[in-house]
Amino acid sequence: MAGSKSVVLAALVANGAIAVLKFGAFLLTGSPSMLSETYHSISDTGNQVFLLVGIRYSKKAPSRGHPFGYGKAQFFYSFLVAVLLFGIAGWESLKHGYDAILHGHQVAPGTVTFASVTVDTVYVSVVVLLGAIAFESYAFMKAYAELRRQMDEYGWTGLVEAFRSTSDVTTLTAFTEDAIALGGAVIALVGIVLSRVTGNHIYDAVSAAIIGVLLMGFALALAWENKRLLLGESAPKGLESDFQSIIREHPGVTHVDRFRTMFVGPSGILVTADVSFDPDLVTDDIDADIGRIEEKLRARDDRVRFVYVEPEL
Missing domain, CATH: 1.20.1510 (Alpha-lytic protease prodomain-like)
Known part of the structure; x- marks a missing residue:
């Protein structure tokens, strides 16, 4: 900026x-x-x-x-x-x-x-x-x-x-x-x-x-x-693929069901995902995993400002 x-x-x-x-x-x-x-x-x-x-x-x-x-x-x-x-x-x-x-x-x-x-x-x-x-x-x-x-x-x-x-x-x-x-x-x-x-x-x-x-x-x-x-353009295709790979490869994640991104400003990206987790994980583990996923996404691109991960068991 x-x-x-x-x-x-x-x-x-x-x-x-x-x-x-x-x-x-x-x-x-x-x-x-x-x-x-x-x-x-x-x-x-x-x-x-x-x-x-x-x-x-x-x-x-x-x-x-x-x-x-x-x-x-x-x-x-x-x-x-x-x-x-x-x-x-x-x-x-x-x-x-x-x-x-x-x-x-x-x-x-x-x-x-x-x-x-x-x-x-x-x-x-x-x-x-x-x-x-x-x-x-x-x-x-x-x-x-x-x-x-x-x-x-x-x-x-x-x-x-x-x-x-x-x-x-x-x-x-x-x-x-x-x-x-x-x-x-x-x-x-x-x-x-x-x-x-x-x-x-x-x-x-x-x-x-x-x-x-x-x-x-x-x-x-x-x-x-x-x-x-x-009109709400998504992040570039290559960057979206990287984001999905980060989520998919996180331990405990079995599948990424839905995934969307959108620019909310020149230096702001919104990321939303419905994610299937291992059913053996307890609630506290899922909360911690979501927090780590958010950190990884922001580390990949500093424009990531909002992350919403919806767990699906």
Whole structure:
């Protein structure tokens, strides 16, 4: 959880500063792709606020109304990030780029003066975007380091498996945001430079539209990843098999009749099992065995928070 929070804070600082710089560059240049990137960075900044709210809310202690805690709050706020902020930014970027493709756009004068120094406006955009790439690279590496740590801890073989298996949607969202931000800045940079070199606005306009499509596409992907957890996804198949083996191989257990798991938060797994014990065991022995089974399950994965074993004799 601490790793997720540091990732979000790093992205919040980076995106907040970048949003201001990009908007200033848009005012100076009138570039459609710079406006798309401004939408992008503003949405990313808002994203981090939502994610921080989710992290804070998920720390609330379990209550009568929420006996398994509030861990799923992170799934909900990450879903809001995907649908509302990514979707809105993506739609506005696509719409602005589409209008610029059809009707052109009003480009600001080719030069601007700072402290008696005349500078070509294209250099303003280039400097801002290069700065954005540097900031986003830092945030991206921070998110990747946390995701890499989880991959090593849980034995995931690559990013694809990590995306399918992770319950830490906060880190997943931040990682995806930063990857898109890097891609968007590069696309905007290429479009702006090509438009200046060729004198044709179409490259800048198309870049804006591409950024919008990119945002909307990843919005859908993130929403899908959060949906599976909001609906109560079970632990990965391999982990469930390990849990069942731990129970089945415990002395005194003859059979595992029913077995279920569910994520109740990014770092919380619920495990329930109906277990047949040796009929010769006395009640006190069964209670002790259930306690040892719980310890073994938590030792296998520290995300196991709730264990309910129902003995069947």
